[in-house]
Amino acid sequence: MNHSKKIYNWKFTKFLINKSFKFNRNNILSDIPSNMLRDAYKTISNWKNYNVTPLLKLDKLQKNLNLNNIFYKDESKRFHLKSFKALGGAYAVEKISKVKKNITISSATAGNHGRSVAWGAQRLKLRCKIFVSQFVSETRVSEIKKFGAEVIRVKGNYEDSLKECQRLSKKNNWQIIQDVSTKNYKYIPQLTMAGYSIMIKEIANQTNQYITHIFLQAGVGGLAAGMVAGVAKYFKRIPKIIVVEPDRADCVLQSIKVKKLKKIKIIKESLMGGMSCNEMSLVPWQVLKKSTNCCVSISDKNIAKTVAGLRDKKFSKTSIIGGECAAPGVIALIGICNNVKTKKFLNINKNSNILVIGCEGNADVKLYKQLLSKGRK
Secondary structure (H helix, E strand, O other): OOHHHHHOOOOOOEEEEOOOOOOOHHHHHHHOOHHHHHHHHHHHOOOOOOOOOOEEEOHHHHHHOOOOEEEEEEHHHOOOOOEHHHHOHHHHHHHHHOOOOOOEEEEEEOOHHHHHHHHHHHHOOOEEEEEEEOOOOHHHHHHHHOOOOEEEEEOOOHHHHHHHHHHHHHHHOOEEOOOOOEOOEOHHHHHHHHHHOHHHHHHHHHOOOOOOEEEEEOOOOHHHHHHHHHHHHHOOOOOEEEEEEEOOOOHHHHHHHHOOOOOOOOOOOOOOHHHOOOOOOHHHHHHHHHHOOEEEEEOOOOHHHHHHHHHOOOOOOOOOOOOHHHOHHHHHHHHHHOOHHHHHHOOOOOOOEEEEEEOEOOOOHHHHHHHHHHHOO
16 A cells, blocks of 8 residues: 555645756856855855754655655754755855955845844844845744844835845945845855855765755745755766745746746745745756756645654654745655656656755744644644
8 A cells, every 4th residue: 555645645736847957067057156165165164063964864754655765954953043044144244244344234034044144244243134024924033133133124025125125225335145146146146055055065975875856945046056056066966856836936937937037926925935936036047947857836735734744753753843944845745756647757766865955943933833733733
């Protein structure tokens, strides 16, 4: 009996094959330069309290789905910020501060990026202004304020907070540290993505197993692009790259479908707040448009069950603290394994070594407790 279907009868919403797929290491390491990745690792690995985050096995789930390995990169242990974002914003702040002195740092955020930027500014004793939308919880705002930043709340969604950040930063000559790139703003987002690539560098040293498939979360695409750059630099063999998004905000899927950047309309914000974005960032688009094998979108339906399942050892022998944005890779994998045609197309089988990214812990403590309670019912 296939217990995976009986216990986890989960489905994905959309699945798209990238007809333009062609993984090219040189092109990727031109969009996010190889020397940046090298410097990011050299710099961050020398920070106080730097530790390699755990690469766990979801051993119960891999047995259930009849897979060789499911590796889970646990970013809940990343410094004291409980998120992979600690690797990006803080690194960019440090690099920029070496060129520009006595600056005021600014950024727009859905939560975790802002914490990283605020922490980076605090480390270097710089003033910091963080812009958040009306949808960002007070819990996340409090976490940002702990690092001494001034938080400015903006009516509307993330894009509205970014526009206000850009307007006031231009007016007051503040230095924007953003992970969203545009035609005239690439260098700093490249720095943040180079920081994210450290996860792949660590993984390459943590296992000698050939990773066959990687499930990567995407909002504007920074995490996914940074990880793909890491794959291009540090992995000898290239795995299949699967990008996972909320079905309410599938801007990567929609862009790859029409082979150009596409801005979508978000009718209702996803529970996966950090991934609820209506348009891809430019550099991630340049990286992902050909290096992504396929895109999959998921609903919010099984987020709480996954958060509780990770914590309550349903997926592994280890209790794992993973927030709402740590769940998508697990949900998408289960959905694909429940779809015979898609599973076969991706060649996911008993020999597969899957990597999912647990990109955050309980960064929003209040929301995490709510999800845990709901998922246990």
